[in-house]
Amino acid sequence: xxxxxxxxxxxxxxxxxxxxxxxxxxxxxxxxxxxxxxxxxxxxxxxxxxxxxxxxxxxxxxxxxxxxxxxxxxxxxxxxxxxxxxxxxxxxxxxxxxxxxxxxxxxxxxxxxxxxxxxxxxxxxxxxxxxxxxxxxxxxxxxxxxxxxxxxxxxxxxxxxxxxxxxxxxxxxxxxxxxxxxxxxxxxxxxxxxxxxxxxxxxxxxxxxxxxxxxxxxxxxxxxxxxxxxxxxxxxxxxxxxxxxxxxxxxxxxxxxxxxxxxxxxxxxxxxxxxxxxxxxxxxxxxxxxxxxxxxxxxxxxxxxxxxxxxxxxxxxxxxxxxxxxxxxxxxxxxxxxxxxxx
Numbered sequence: 001x002x003x004x005x006x007x008x009x010x011x012x013x014x015x016x017x018x019x020x021x022x023x024x025x026x027x028x029x030x031x032x033x034x035x036x037x038x039x040x041x042x043x044x045x046x047x048x049x050x051x052x053x054x055x056x057x058x059x060x061x062x063x064x065x066x067x068x069x070x071x072x073x074x075x076x077x078x079x080x081x082x083x084x085x086x087x088x089x090x091x092x093x094x095x096x097x098x099x100x101x102x103x104x105x106x107x108x109x110x111x112x113x114x115x116x117x118x119x120x121x122x123x124x125x126x127x128x129x130x131x132x133x134x135x136x137x138x139x140x141x142x143x144x145x146x147x148x149x150x151x152x153x154x155x156x157x158x159x160x161x162x163x164x165x166x167x168x169x170x171x172x173x174x175x176x177x178x179x180x181x182x183x184x185x186x187x188x189x190x191x192x193x194x195x196x197x198x199x200x201x202x203x204x205x206x207x208x209x210x211x212x213x214x215x216x217x218x219x220x221x222x223x224x225x226x227x228x229x230x231x232x233x234x235x236x237x238x239x240x241x242x243x244x245x246x247x248x249x250x251x252x253x254x255x256x257x258x259x260x261x262x263x264x265x266x267x268x269x270x271x272x273x274x275x276x277x278x279x280x281x282x283x284x285x286x287x288x289x290x291x292x293x294x295x296x297x298x299x300x301x302x303x304x305x306x307x308x309x310x311x312x313x314x315x316x317x318x319x320x321x322x323x324x325x326x327x328x329x330x331x332x333x334x335x336x337x338x339x340x341x342x343x
Contacts, residue, residue, distance in 0.1 A: 036068035037093035038276060041084045043102035045074045049203065049229045050249040051268060055099045055122060058272030065273070066280045068094055075102075082106060095120050095279045097272070101170065107133055118279050122272050125287050134284050136271045139291030141177040142330055143264045144224075145337045146292075146299045146323050147246050148181020150262055151222045152189050153319050154244070155182070161215030162193040163208050163234045164226040165201040172340035174226035174248065174264060180338065185322070192220065196227050205233030212237030212245075222246070222261070235259055244312065251300055253310035262313045265298045293331045302327060 040059040046052040056072060063070035071093075073084040081098075085106055088096045096117065098107060101124035111119045111130035118132050125135030151160050160182055162175045179191035194211040196204050208230030215223050216238060224246040225234035231247055235256035238245040247253065247263040271290050278284065290296020300311045301323045307314055314320075329335040 036063075036066055036280060037071070037091070038063040038068050038095055038097065039071045039073060039088040039091060039093045040097045041073045041075060041081065041088060041099070041103075043075055043081055043100050044202070045076060046072075047203065047229060048232075050231075050252070051123075051228060051266070052099065054249060054266075054268040055097075055272060058122075058269030059097055059276060061269065062273040062276035062280075066094075066277055068280070078102070085110060089114055089117060092117065094118065095276055097122060097276065100124055118284050120272070120275055120279060122268065122275075129287070131285050134275055134279055135287040136275045137287065137289050138266050138268075138271070138296050139289060139337075139339070140264065140266055140297050141173040141339050141341075142292045142337050143266070143297035143299055144174050144177040145181035145184075145330070145335075146301070146326060147224060147262055147264050148178040148183075149185050149323055149326050150181075150299070150301065150313055150316075150319050151178065151224070151246070152182030152184065152186035153322060154261065154313075154316065155186070155189060155222050157219050157221040158186065158189045159219040159221065160189060160191045161212070161218075161220035161223040162191070162226055163196065163211045163215065163223060163230075164193055165196050165228055165230065167193075167195050167197075169341050169343070171226060174224065176340045177337050178224050178246075178264075181326075184326075192218065196230055201230075202227070203229035205230045205236075207233070209233030209237040213241065216241035216243045224248075224264075225252075226264075231255075251309055251311070253300070253312070257310060258312060260311060262299045262301055262311050265300065267296050267298075271296050292327055298327075299323065 042052050060070050075081040075084050097120045099122045104126045107121050107126035111133040121135045164171050175193045182189045196207050208227040212223050212234040221243045223238050225231040239256050239259045244261050247260050249266050253260040300309045301313050301320045
């Protein structure tokens with residue numbers, strides 16, 4: 001789902017100043033060698049962040065397939081994002097990849113200043129998109145709706161929760177549709193979101209665990225984790241109360257065996273790799289959006305290897321059947337999942 005995204009926009013003056021500085025985290029990187037090369041810039045250290053791990057996997061895969069070198073520049077805040085972008089531009093690779101809406105401000109200006117350089121933004125797109133900026137985004141709210149259907153069918157208390165990193169329109173793509181999906185199969189269900197917040201909302205397992213414990217203490221028997229690297233804390237808090245959880249981005253069922261029902265999957269690596277290969281082949285620009293129809297998002301209940309996934313939904317065939325039906329209805333346009341990001 002969730003990258004470890006910035007919580008504030010870098011002011012214009014800060015961006016301008018930062019771009020004049022030497023790269024942070026990339027200063028010791030050698031100049032790109034002749035030939036094809038891919039530089040990936042993350043908004044925060046990759047660490048245990050599954051979303052950022054997927055972005056690295058996608059870029060590395062594409063680089064290998066097109067015969068390019070690969071470099072990773074990890075940032076830690078808005079200033080270092082700008083510094084790393086400056087270093088990447090000076091290296092003149094085949095494509096510079098920026099992950100998340102942390103790059104919205106910079107990619108609204110920098111690509112226009114360097115029209116000969118190709119840029120790729122993953123999971124967002126700067127406004128007034130430049131011709132040399134390609135964007136890949138996802139309809140993750142569609143997958144969150146499917147997870148909600150599962151939760152609505154499996155909840156015994158009728159009380160659901162979500163522990164999310166931040167209270168923002170983008171993060172609500174994992175909250176509102178989850179509750180809506182649950183209500184579609186169980187109208188009496190109620191949902192409560194709590195937020196990690198603080199200085200490190202996307203990587204604070206302790207606070208995420210505390211919020212999960214608050215929700216289970218209020219009677220929630222299913223809690224969806226949307227706290228990025230803090231998800232493990234959610235799983236621990238939920239497991240301690242004998243409740244169930246949902247993960248995000250990748251299959252997280254093995255992180256807490258018997259606790260995780262399913263996961264809101266986002267195949268970032270596949271979409272990103274395809275975009276990089278298109279750019280290298282001269283097919284750059286535009287926005288490609290991946291939803292259920294395109295196979296860009298989903299849940300483990302839809303996968304052929306569900307039986308070996310470790311997800312508890314595998315033992316509920318009636319739920320799996322319902323999820324597949326709802327997926328088909330969304331793809332066919334019979335069900336429209338409201339997008340919180342669209343307002």
